[in-house]
Amino acid sequence: DSQEFLRFALDGLSADLNRITKKQKYKELKFESETKHQQAEAWWEYFLGREDSHITDMFQGQLVSITECHLWGHQSLAFDSFMDLSLSIPEEKSRSLYARTSSVTLEKCLDEFTTEEKFDEDWGYKCEKCKKTTDITKRMRIYRFPPLLWIHLKRFHYSSWRRDKINTSVKFPITDLDLEPYSDNEEVSSSKMTYHLYGISHHSGYMSGGHYVADTK
Numbered sequence: 281d282s283q284e285f286l287r288f289a290l291d292g293l294s295a296d297l298n299r300i301t302k303k304q305k306y307k308e309l310k311f312e313s314e315t316k317h318q319q320a321e322a323w324w325e326y327f328l329g330r331e332d333s334h335i336t337d338m339f340q341g342q343l344v345s346i347t348e349c350h351l352w353g354h355q356s357l358a359f360d361s362f363m364d365l366s367l368s369i370p371e372e373k374s375r376s377l378y379a380r381t382s383s384v385t386l387e388k389c390l391d392e393f394t395t396e397e398k399f400d401e402d403w404g405y406k407c408e409k410c411k412k413t414t415d416i417t418k419r420m421r422i423y424r425f426p427p428l429l430w431i432h433l434k435r436f437h438y439s440s441w442r443r444d445k446i447n448t449s450v451k452f453p454i455t456d457l458d459l460e461p462y463s464d465n466e467e468v469s470s471s472k473m474t475y476h477l478y479g480i481s482h483h484s485g486y487m488s489g490g491h492y493v494a495d496t497k
Contacts, residue, residue: 367432
């Protein structure tokens with residue numbers, strides 16, 4: 281679909297424009313007493329040591345996954361770069377092909393993306409501080425904001441016995457999309473977390489066929 285094509289095209293352009301002529305070897309980053317910001321910067325520098333181009337300058341952001349131990353409150357951080365945010369459309373809305381009146385806001389999709397998840401000790405996570413298997417919570421936040429934000433709405437649902445297109449309408453602001461509630465970086469100014477719509481790719485049709493139409497400013 282259009283999201284896969286755009287990702288393929290940008291990945292190809294980024295590879296051709298890569299400023300890195302000799303990529304760093306893969307390595308595991310381990311931290312002990314470093315602050316969150318220090319860890320984020322180390323992960324970012326490691327990423328740029330392999331992928332650094334005009335495309336990453338424009339589209340690349342950084343996510344942080346925060347795992348918290350219920351026993352001692354210790355937080356474990358994991359950082360990952362992203363070129364697009366893939367958002368699910370909330371489950372409570374109908375997936376029927378004929379449910380064209382149901383709607384959600386883009387903020388609801390972002391809420392679901394950043395919703396805190398709870399796992400009991402049967403999940404098998406061992407806290408890196410107390411070394412015990414315990415209940416944990418996990419949540420995702422945006423740490424580094426790209427100059428151009430690309431959002432992908434997951435409109436195609438797959439299961440073991442059926443495939444559907446999710447026709448739920450997603451309402452979004454044309455200007456001043458504020459992502460500050462989904463940030464975990466107090467050092468970022470609010471202006472860098474606010475976006476104005478530049479373009480959108482629409483899909484009309486069903487799983488078996490259809491058309492894409494683009495609107496751009």
